[in-house]
Amino acid sequence: MTLRQDIHSSGIPVPCLSCEARRRGVCGALEPDDLAQLAKTSSRHNIEPGVELIGDAEAVDCYSNVLSGVVKLTKSLSDGRQQIVGLQFAPDFLGRPFKMKSAINAEAATAVSLCSFPRAAIERMMKQSPEFVHRLLKQALNELDEAREWMVTLGRKTAPEKVASFLLMIARNIDSNVDPAAMSACFELPMTRADISDFLGITNETVSRQLTSLRMDGVIRIENNRRVTVDSMSRLERRCGGRGAIAV
Amino acid sequence: MTLRQDIHSSGIPVPCLSCEARRRGVCGALEPDDLAQLAKTSSRHNIEPGVELIGDAEAVDCYSNVLSGVVKLTKSLSDGRQQIVGLQFAPDFLGRPFKMKSAINAEAATAVSLCSFPRAAIERMMKQSPEFVHRLLKQALNELDEAREWMVTLGRKTAPEKVASFLLMIARNIDSNVDPAAMSACFELPMTRADISDFLGITNETVSRQLTSLRMDGVIRIENNRRVTVDSMSRLERRCGGRGAIAV
DNA sequence: CGCCACGTTGATAATGATCAAACCATGTGG
DNA sequence: CCACATGGTTTGATCATTATCAACGTGGCG
Missing domain, CATH: 2.60.120.10 (Jelly Rolls)
Incomplete structure (x- = not known):
């Protein structure tokens, strides 16, 4: 009623x-x-x-x-x-x-x-x-x-920076319950390596290599291809290349 | 009146x-x-x-x-x-x-x-x-x-294709009196080689090399660094990589 | 004249692509 | 249950494209 x-x-x-x-x-x-x-x-x-x-x-x-x-x-x-x-x-x-x-x-x-x-x-x-x-x-x-943000990534960032930027973007969009200032994040990648490579303008082999590189360096853990844990958001951020906007 | x-x-x-x-x-x-x-x-x-x-x-x-x-x-x-x-x-x-x-x-x-x-x-x-x-x-x-059109250019086109795509875009925007179907076009580049390279996500050296390559092949003429004549629009188009949209 | 910004050209190096093979999880049929 | 095929992924070796570094040209301008 x-x-x-x-x-x-x-x-x-x-x-x-x-x-x-x-x-x-x-x-x-x-x-x-x-x-x-x-x-x-x-x-x-x-x-x-x-x-x-x-x-x-x-x-x-x-x-x-x-x-x-x-x-x-x-x-x-x-x-x-x-x-x-x-x-x-x-x-x-x-x-x-x-x-x-x-x-x-x-x-x-x-x-x-x-x-x-x-x-x-x-x-x-x-x-x-x-x-x-x-x-x-x-x-x-x-x-x-x-x-336009991604145009910068496509045109001016290196492959390692591209992959790091991608992970950061996904972490911020997928899990809205994770607040931006969180130390770590865990989420499912919404797409295959091939898709990621089509997003970043590189090959899937390069995506794979950069992901393992991040894993070796202890920045992320890869549970089962799709599921990723970012242990240190700040370390991931530092791998995204210079800040998008020049600091004032 | x-x-x-x-x-x-x-x-x-x-x-x-x-x-x-x-x-x-x-x-x-x-x-x-x-x-x-x-x-x-x-x-x-x-x-x-x-x-x-x-x-x-x-x-x-x-x-x-x-x-x-x-x-x-x-x-x-x-x-x-x-x-x-x-x-x-x-x-x-x-x-x-x-x-x-x-x-x-x-x-x-x-x-x-x-x-x-x-x-x-x-x-x-x-x-x-x-x-x-x-x-x-x-x-x-x-x-x-x-x-989004440029994201494709930045992410998936080669340097020669990027430069050709750029010239085509400029030709279509600058000289609005040139109808799209025109055979040739002549115009002033609105920016320096460095600017063009920042637009295409490559170096100014590469821009320069690709321009001379187009000039050598008789696709364009370069009057005085800024002033460019496209002799054959269709040949330029053919150097832009695959058509943007898949034909129906 | 000589400086300066812009442009071209060349030699070399590095990044990422390509080709190829192995790997792994998953699902299928014998 | 296991053999096996499949799609996605990883890893390795090699190659190509483009960046980098450096020199030189060129045109405008004090």
Whole structure:
């Protein structure tokens, strides 16, 4: 009864109540009315690792919130060389407004759950809720910052620095319960060595070598290929190359 | 007479009348009233090459439209390694909404003219004009696409491919009067070899070698270090590595 | 004139790619 | 249960690309 009343008074659709996308994602911009309208057309999906979500040069007919898991965004050259140009974690918004065709490929790196909306529903929401567009802008600018951060890594860091930077980034994104100042962290890598190499612009052999090098030096422990423990975050940080921004 | 009436009825501020930012930039989103309001606080500046526009970790107190020239956005590691993470041409919007401090450095690569607005004016415009936010989103997404395109270049292309890709990008951006299908193009490089190397994640020596290699092969001519003529666009394209997107 | 910043060219070294083989965990069918 | 295939991973040997170091050219400018 209390529950029903809560729902009634707040007007927030039940599946949205505990959704991360409402707390930190784009849905946080929406009034209960808008949210209810959007929720009517939404659908949840559980995706297996490796499944392609958006094909390159494919028409985009839906947008999604990432609720859990990791999605990798890739671009490929015609001779097969591939580059991962972004990773999306919950509660990121997946999809490219204003473009009919996607120029990138989205694929589930881990098991992923999505909350998907038809294209038209998102477009309507963009028309009727300025705050929603505002949120989309914020997310786009964050992704832009991240992309540029990785451009520095791709263009100017050595292989050891690249791998260290990658581990640090994953540690900070995957395990949100680990606070940034923590001494150590333990987590599952969300992708294979080959994926990591496509992310860092190096070969999987080099990734492997750098990981064993970090292991030999006692910076990390590798439990079973995927599971990694960082014993000393500060030592890992020191291997990421110079600080991103020049100290003031 | 007809002209005066146009101006009067449209109510567009005089300096904005022939401004590229109104035709293709963010100001195109604004109604005459908004435009007039914004124009009151705007100021134009001519900047010399090499002048820093936004310092890393510096408070951002104004936003600008690029009216002419090229602005380079850079990020640096503390040991001096530098990466150019973006180039802005007219009529791009310069500045990072929602953040007090810039994480990147903006510097005039060529002579640049700007139309600048105080921070508060832009924030007000974002509140009162949803269409303006809409445009900012579009620009941010375009910059994101470009950044990701360059991630592929940085991570997966060889030095010769990088230099060819760079020339192609410049040819397409600088000389907007050259239609994309043109056979040849002639333009001024907007930056030094060192800048180009910071953009491509290679050394200036390598840039130089690849340029002479292209010159030897008759793909380009180098008039005087800065001035370049591409004799055959198609041959240049063929040296950029596989097509960005896999053909359908 | 000679300085200075930028650019080119050459010789050598190092980083990371490539090729190849072995390894390991996992799942499958005899 | 074990042989065996499979995909991902590790490790080693060798090679290629590109960085580094150094010298020289060139054009503008006090």
